[in-house]
Amino acid sequence: MIRRHLPFATVAVIALVAAPLLLEPFRLGLLAKYLCYAIVALGIGLAWGKGGMLTLGQGVFFGLGGYSMAMYLKLTEAGGAGGGLPDFMVWSGVESLPALWVPFGNPVFALGMAVLGPMAIALILGTLVFRQRVRGAYFAILTQALAAAMVILLVGQQGLTGGTNGMTNFFELFGQDLAEDSTQRGLYLVVASVLGLLYLATRQLVNSRYGRLLVAVRDGEDRVRFLGYDPALVKTVTFAISAGMAGLAGALFVPVVGIISPALLGVVPSLELVVAVAVGGRHALAGAVLGAVVMGYAKTAFSEQFADGWLYLQGALFILVMTLAPKGIAGISRSIAGRLRHARAT
Amino acid sequence: MLELRDVQVIFDGFRALDGVDLTVPEGELRFLIGPNGAGKTTLIDVITGLTRPAAGSVRFGGADLVGRKEHEIVRMGVGRTFQTSVVFEALTVIENLDLAATFRKPLWSLTRRRDGVSEAVEEALARTGLEELAERSAGVLSHGQRQWLEIGMLLAQRPKLLLLDEPVAGMSKDERERTGELLTEIADDHTVIVVEHDMDFLRRHASVVTVLHEGKVLVEGSVDEVSADPRVQEVYLGRRAGDAVGNRP
Numbered sequence: 068m069i070r071r072h073l074p075f076a077t078v079a080v081i082a083l084v085a086a087p088l089l090l091e092p093f094r095l096g097l098l099a100k101y102l103c104y105a106i107v108a109l110g111i112g113l114a115w116g117k118g119g120m121l122t123l124g125q126g127v128f129f130g131l132g133g134y135s136m137a138m139y140l141k142l143t144e145a146g147g148a149g150g151g152l153p154d155f156m157v158w159s160g161v162e163s164l165p166a167l168w169v170p171f172g173n174p175v176f177a178l179g180m181a182v183l184g185p186m187a188i189a190l191i192l193g194t195l196v197f198r199q200r201v202r203g204a205y206f207a208i209l210t211q212a213l214a215a216a217m218v219i220l221l222v223g224q225q226g227l228t229g230g231t232n233g234m235t236n237f238f239e240l241f242g243q244d245l246a247e248d249s250t251q252r253g254l255y256l257v258v259a260s261v262l263g264l265l266y267l268a269t270r271q272l273v274n275s276r277y278g279r280l281l282v283a284v285r286d287g288e289d290r291v292r293f294l295g296y297d298p299a300l301v302k303t304v305t306f307a308i309s310a311g312m313a314g315l316a317g318a319l320f321v322p323v324v325g326i327i328s329p330a331l332l333g334v335v336p337s338l339e340l341v342v343a344v345a346v347g348g349r350h351a352l353a354g355a356v357l358g359a360v361v362m363g364y365a366k367t368a369f370s371e372q373f374a375d376g377w378l379y380l381q382g383a384l385f386i387l388v389m390t391l392a393p394k395g396i397a398g399i400s401r402s403i404a405g406r407l408r409h410a411r412a413t
Numbered sequence: 414m415l416e417l418r419d420v421q422v423i424f425d426g427f428r429a430l431d432g433v434d435l436t437v438p439e440g441e442l443r444f445l446i447g448p449n450g451a452g453k454t455t456l457i458d459v460i461t462g463l464t465r466p467a468a469g470s471v472r473f474g475g476a477d478l479v480g481r482k483e484h485e486i487v488r489m490g491v492g493r494t495f496q497t498s499v500v501f502e503a504l505t506v507i508e509n510l511d512l513a514a515t516f517r518k519p520l521w522s523l524t525r526r527r528d529g530v531s532e533a534v535e536e537a538l539a540r541t542g543l544e545e546l547a548e549r550s551a552g553v554l555s556h557g558q559r560q561w562l563e564i565g566m567l568l569a570q571r572p573k574l575l576l577l578d579e580p581v582a583g584m585s586k587d588e589r590e591r592t593g594e595l596l597t598e599i600a601d602d603h604t605v606i607v608v609e610h611d612m613d614f615l616r617r618h619a620s621v622v623t624v625l626h627e628g629k630v631l632v633e634g635s636v637d638e639v640s641a642d643p644r645v646q647e648v649y650l651g652r653r654a655g656d657a658v659g660n661r662p
Contacts (some may be wrong), residue, residue, distance in 0.1 A: 276515055276523040279508050283501045290499040293461065295487035295516035295570065304520065 074353075075267070082259045092248045099255040099323045101363030102262050104340060105356045106316035109262070110309030111344045112355025113269055117278065118305045119285030121203075123337050124210030127217045128185035128310040130332030132317025134221075135184060137234040137327045138168055139177035144238055154236060159226040167227065174241070181318035182311045189310035193303030200299075202288070211334055218333040233328025240322045251323070258319050262356070265312060269352055272308075281305055342385045348397025357396055414439040414604055415460070415574060420469035422455055422628075429455045430466070431628035437574075442600035444615055445608045447625035448648060453608045454496065456625070457576045461493045462486045473574065488517065492572035496579050498559045502552035506543055506562060509551050510534045513566035533569045541565035541595065557588035564595065574604045581614055593618040616640075624648075 086098060107125050114120045141153035152164060171177045192213070196206060221228045228234075243250040272278055280301055284291050288298045321327050330336075340359065347358020362381070369377045392399050415437040422430040430452045437443050445453050458464035460471055462483040471478040478486055501509050507530065514533040515523060530538075538544050541561040546554065554562060560580055567575055580596070581589045589611070597618060599605055609615055615622065615636060622639045624631040626648045632639050639645055 271526075272524060275526050276511065277520070279501075279504055279512055279527075280523060282503050283512055286501050286503055287499045290495075290501075292483045293487060293493055293495075294513050294566065295484050297482070297484050300520065 075263075079263055082263070083256065086259075087252055087255060092251060095255050096251055096323065097363075097367060098360075099251070099258045100320065101360045102255075102258045103316045103320040103323060104343070104363055105359040106258075106262050106265060106319070107313045107340050108344050108347070108355040108359035109265055109269055109352060110312035110316075111340060112349055112352045113273070113312075114306055114309040115341070115344065116349035116351070116355060117273055117285065118281045118302060119202075120302060120306055121207040121341070122210045122306070122309065123207050123334070123341060124212075124214040124217075125309070125313045125340055126214050126332035126334070126337035127210075128189065128313035129317040129320070129336075130217060130221070130327070130329075131185045131188070132181035132314030133321045133327035133332065134228065134234070134317075135171065135177050135181040135314075136318040136321040137237070138171035139174055140237040140240065140321065141234055142168065142172040144236075153234070155229040155232070155234065156226060159230075161226040165227055178318060182314045185310040185314035186307045189307040190303060193306045194299070197299035197302045197306075211337070214332070214334045214337045218329040221329045229328070231329060233326060233331070235326040235328075237322060237325055245322055245325065254319075254323050258323060261315065261319065265315075266352060266356060273352060277301075339381070342381060344395075346384055346388050346395055348395030348399075350394055351397035351401070354395050354397025361396070414474055415606075416470075416472045417456075417460070418470045418472075420456075420459055420471065421467045422452070422459060422464055423467045428628050430459065432469070433625070433628065433630055435623060435630065437604060437606060439573075439604050440600075440602075442596065442605045442607070442618075442620055444619040444622045445606060445625065446610070446615065446622060447631070450627075451625040452628045453625055454578055455628075457493060457578055457606070457608060460486075460576060461491060484516075487570070487572075490571075490573035491576065492567040492570050492574070493576040494560075494563045494567060494578055494580060496582065498556075498563045500551040500554070500559050500562050500566070502550065504551055505548055506551055506554070507534065507538070507547045509562060510537050510565055510569045513537075514569040516570060533571060537565040537569040540568055540598065542591075557584050557592075560584065560588075560592065561595070564592075564599075568599065572603070575599065575606070577605065577607045579608055579610060581609065581611055589614055 082102075087095060090098065107129055111122060111125055114122050145151040145153050152161060156164075171180070196209060201209065221233075222231050224230070237245055239245055240250070240254075243253070245251070273281075280291070280296060283294075284296075284298045284301050291298045291301075317327070317332070339362070343358040343362035344355045345358070346362060347356065348354025366377055366381070369380055388395055394401070415435070417433055417435040420430050420433045421428065433452070433456060435456070445456065447453055455464060459466050460473075460478065462478065462481055462485070466479060469479075473489060473491060476489065478489075478491075481489075501512070504512065508527070511527055511531065511534050514531055514537070538547055541564060543558065543561060543565060546558065551559070551562060564577070564580065577596070581592050584592060593614060596605065596607065619636050621634070622636055623633045624639055624642075624645050631648060632642045632645055634642075
């Protein structure tokens, strides 16, 4: 029992105690950002690694969560729903608050929408798509098209969404000054805790009968149908869970990073996260989380040295992992652990 | 129990089934034979909802099966296996069986961990003789063991009607013998339809046989009646009428 939980407990202590003490605020902020991505990655690990649904459009759900949160932050800054207009609306010549925006003045509604909005869209999309037995590459392309469409929609609605620039200049969250180190440290702790709890919940799900069913759907959808289950339902529910995680990650991302814009949720960021999950190891949930953090760090570290080199390195890493270690970092470490155990036994 | 009336299936103008009538009473072990392309598998596909018939009716226990989804038909108590066995290699033998056994539970109740081994799984393990392999990954099973696991998964679902598509194909002699016994055992308390090519196997284990030919039912009767029928000899063995069905290797 203790052995089983030891790795998780160790990581939790490092993340919740050591990191806030040792890292300077700037680095801690970066880590918080990577952990937001890790929450999305966890959802991808569930949907793709366990359920076989290669989703190339998680940025859409991440964005919906992020925009929900950003709308709330903008409204509080502008003096509540009844008060003034957010800055970018003024610049775009919008004169009164659009009806769509009004309910987002309520934090509960905004946070609820950040999670339930993406889940609802995933449920509708999943029902339509999986019932028609669209799968594999077709599903992947469809989700990617969704990400592209989302960007076009956001950019086109300048007055409603801030267009290409998105939304930025957030100053406070629930009365806390976002520029303060203590607020940012608090936010980091919230993000890390949310990730930890979601990881535990997802692991529980994967180890349950439902998780076995999900793997069975991945490996033999038609056979599952003849076991009396509806694979479309299993996939839709799983897809919705992963969308909800991405949405929540987006909502956390906005106060941590201080901006949300179409560039953060289009095709490229969606793909980058899938690459990160592949590098970390999609068959293990921990691999997905690790992949997001490692690739996030690598991107920052590498870009600090060579501004343009990162894209090439990322591509090369992806190809290397796919050809040499399809199970990613998690697979490599597992086989090393297995060999060590074997060596000790003989 | 199972009643097919005038079932027609047309694939791109080709009549795979051309007016099939078939009645299988409860508790019967029925064998379905016929040359390649006779429509045996298509018939199973129609019963289980994989193929929709162009005309005709399929009634099971009084309910019409045509137009229902595959998983709904399974929930009504009709289980099937496939020619090429599909078991879930990433799961253990017991997990495969458990997955089959829990299909009636609502989805949310599956979010709990499996707690021990259910009665249905225990029974399926014992019947198929896979107890010792219970915790092994299904990926390591031999071909014969996979077929048994699939039959076990079917049993764990406690269906009323089992449809087995060539369960002994590719099996060794011992494995065939073992499977034959298993089928006879299962037929004690289930209705079973077996599609089989293997004449030797048929002679040893079949009681009632239906012969399909070019999408139609040619003959129906006991093994002896069927093998003595000149029409069966003709379609099944080419024109070598002297070579009785029973003598085929």
